[in-house]
Amino acid sequence: MSSSPNGTGDSPSHLDALLTRMKSAASPLREVLREIHAKYASLDDGVVASYIPELAKANPAWFGISAVSVQGQSIDVGDSDQQFTIQSASKPFTFGLALEDHGREHVLSKIGVQPIGEAFNSITLDQVANRPFNPMINAGAIAAADLVHGKDYPERVTRMIEMFGRYCGRTVYVDNSVFTSERMTGHRNRAIGHLMLNFDMVSDQLDETLELYFKQCSLLVTCHDLAVMGATLANGGVNPVTGVRAIDAEYVKDLLSVMHTCGMYDYAGEWAYRIGIPAKSGVGGGIVAVIPGQGGIGTFSPKLDVKGNSVRGIKVFEELAQRFGLHVFEADDKKQSLVSQFSPPK
Template identity: 35%
Template sequence: MKQTANLTGLLQRLLEHSRPLYSQGKVADYIPALAQVAPQQAAVAVATLDGKIFSAGAAQQNFSLQSISKIFGLVMAMNRLSDELWQRVHMEPSGQPFNSIVQLEWEQGIPRNPVINAGAILVADVLVSHYSASKTAFLTFLRRLTGVETIYADQQVYLSELEHGNRNAALAYLMKSFGNIEAEVPQVLEHYFHQCATAISCEQLARSLLFLANRGVQPLSNEIICSRRDAHRVNAILSTSGMYDQSGEFAFKVGLPAKSGVGGAIVAIVPQFGVIAAWSPPLNPYGNSVVAMQVISQLAEELGLSLF
């Protein structure tokens, strides 16, 4: 039963109960700029289709989008290429680490899905190849969805990723060797790292993805962001692959399409209701925020939000 009467109080209570979990995770340190983020922070926001937003904690604090940015890039690429995109990237769960090189070699440069790193780099190639200024186009798209003109990419995080992105470069060059990357690899990587470094808050993130809960239509503006079919497809991919190697467990326990990022955020789509975004930097061994997983799981259970 989706009740919103005292949702703010519920969110505050869930965050308070999650405090002991801060020490159970570890802030991402393979990107040095992320290692500097203070771990004792948490936030949650719920945006509903009727335009309301409920939040608790540091819900207006910016964090790095990281892999959650893959959703926006994917929608942009689907709008540009339509079904042609799926000849270059598949839609199956990977069963391997999100940055696996071995799997990409086995499958001749075609990524398993667009939300593992290889797939998202392939999507970045589509954007670089189809927009004259792809980084600006990405930010413009996000600003349109949030209604916030000040969305930007954190330059410190961006430069840190550029300097330490050797494994992603390896994925890109391997795909290039199979003919599945069209643009120049450095340009593709610059776009990919730039979109991952985009800074956003929980409230902005929850609001930005309402179109996926509303069959492709952004309810606040009534603008068609993507087709109903593509909204279905994105949600399906998030359900099977959005939470790294915990995607099956998350579907089993929570039952919502979701995407996590190593910046500490998780976003979950509740069709015909709204979007939940939670953030806390410490991650579990799978790369998912310990606190955000707990908060979203408990919220979904208390409100009866599971699709199943």
């Protein structure tokens, strides 16, 4: 491996990231995140997901919080570098790829944007409009994966993985153990897919699409990755760490809209009421959230509530929303600039 001029072996990009983190060391936000992490680290409510057998192996004590600003500053607390599978937190991003491939009107003819207040794996379809209700439930996510372009299955997989890499700012990989576990136990998702095929809601490449969907959910990320992904959407689709565009700017509002109204399973309405920021959770324990124009926040803790959301993650966002006035409809005099909290006081 080649060394940098300083002889450390670190690439310039790694050094830049290290310097950014060092500059954030004394930030007010770091102290807040440390305090919140300590407050909820002992919270033992919820259970680790087990309907996908590999997920049951997660350590219930894992708990990380990360924040990344639109200027590329980052703060990480706890198990922020612990890898886990992204699961349903992947759904907004594949929806974005479908939008880029087909345009808004075509995608809307295939997938609705209506919250339904039912479980994420509900076998419920909009039979009037002949489409799944929204892209944040499994039916809609499978339909979104079906729209990913490619001359064959390998190209579709490659395009999907490269897209997530642009959001994370690094190469991402599939956890093959989780992927295999999802394939072997994904009977309900197959049933949803075949029901949609029966109504011509998806193409006849359904078997490939289901494989693509299982791989999408089995991508390995960290809490820090989720924060970078959120910051990329907060930054108009440009990754603030790498400067690489991950999605066309015109479609960012589409992702944020469905995250805000449909992103937290059948807790979405209460989330919008209590916390009020676009977010998406996954049964791996991750939550990615976006504060438009300011940054992204990622949390990770595997123990879930009955709706499938991370118990500790919910508590983190409740505290942050209250402390910084993050709710989109919060009175202006109660809102604080999250970006300003990354830097030490002058």
